[in-house]
Amino acid sequence: MSAQSDAGAVPLEREGVRGFLHAPKGGAGRGMVLTHGAGGNCTSPLLAAIANALCSAGFTVLRCDLPFRQERPTGPPSPAKSARDRAGLKAAIKVLRQTVPGDITLGGHSYGGRQASMLCAEEPDVARGLLLLSYPLHPPGRPNQLRTEHLAKLRMPALFVHGTADPFGSIPEMEQALAMIPAPTKLLTIEGAGHDLKRGRLDLTGIVAALAPH
Numbered sequence: 001m002s003a004q005s006d007a008g009a010v011p012l013e014r015e016g017v018r019g020f021l022h023a024p025k026g027g028a029g030r031g032m033v034l035t036h037g038a039g040g041n042c043t044s045p046l047l048a049a050i051a052n053a054l055c056s057a058g059f060t061v062l063r064c065d066l067p068f069r070q071e072r073p074t075g076p077p078s079p080a081k082s083a084r085d086r087a088g089l090k091a092a093i094k095v096l097r098q099t100v101p102g103d104i105t106l107g108g109h110s111y112g113g114r115q116a117s118m119l120c121a122e123e124p125d126v127a128r129g130l131l132l133l134s135y136p137l138h139p140p141g142r143p144n145q146l147r148t149e150h151l152a153k154l155r156m157p158a159l160f161v162h163g164t165a166d167p168f169g170s171i172p173e174m175e176q177a178l179a180m181i182p183a184p185t186k187l188l189t190i191e192g193a194g195h196d197l198k199r200g201r202l203d204l205t206g207i208v209a210a211l212a213p214h
Contacts, residue, residue: 008055009048012062016088017095018042019064022055031100032061032131032211033092037110038076041069046109046133046197053204057212060100064092066112077111086119090126105211107131110168110195114147121153130158131211134195137169137177151180158185159210163193163200186210 009020019042032054036044042063051061067088068077077085093104106116106127113132120127138145158181162174169177171189178185188207193200
């Protein structure tokens with residue numbers, strides 16, 4: 001990540017939470033906890049770009065490493081320890097709550113987004129909204145192995161950002177999955193983007209507009 005993309009973010013390590021805090025100039029209002037996918041960490045340029053855009057719109061954003069990434073710098077998470085990663089997200093919300101008086105949204109890319117959604121299904125009051133970047137609907141080439149069993153339990157608004165070339169789920173498949181969620185949902189598509197969202201135009205303005213209070 002370039003220094004410019006991470007400008008204004010302050011390193012944070014507290015109560016088992018490690019990451020970067022973006023604080024808006026006007027003071028804390030709404031908050032966002034944002035985390036990474038299975039192959040990355042919180043220094044992801046994608047997360048930094050979204051965090052900076054949200055911070056400019058008045059959000060206090062905490063980009064954090066999940067516990068599996070704090071444990072080792074590379075390698076995928078263990079499915080047997082996913083509950084610990086969800087506990088790490090809950091700890092990050094608790095830390096952010098120390099400075100944010102308003103609503104907190106929980107978000108993540110791929111694996112991080114899946115764990116965020118699972119935590120919200122388990123504990124509906126833990127956050128007021130979800131931001132799911134490239135939700136891994138199923139493993140590539142295995143559309144019958146859907147990761148949708150918890151979606152019907154979500155009770156907060158959810159914003160999905162998904163590439164049209166994502167092998168983890170097509171746009172029609174994502175639309176079917178969103179129909180399972182009883183709370184309000186919105187799907188922002190990125191033409192030509194794959195799972196990493198590097199190709200195509202990332203609509204930061206659209207993301208901020210969808211998450212900002214009306």
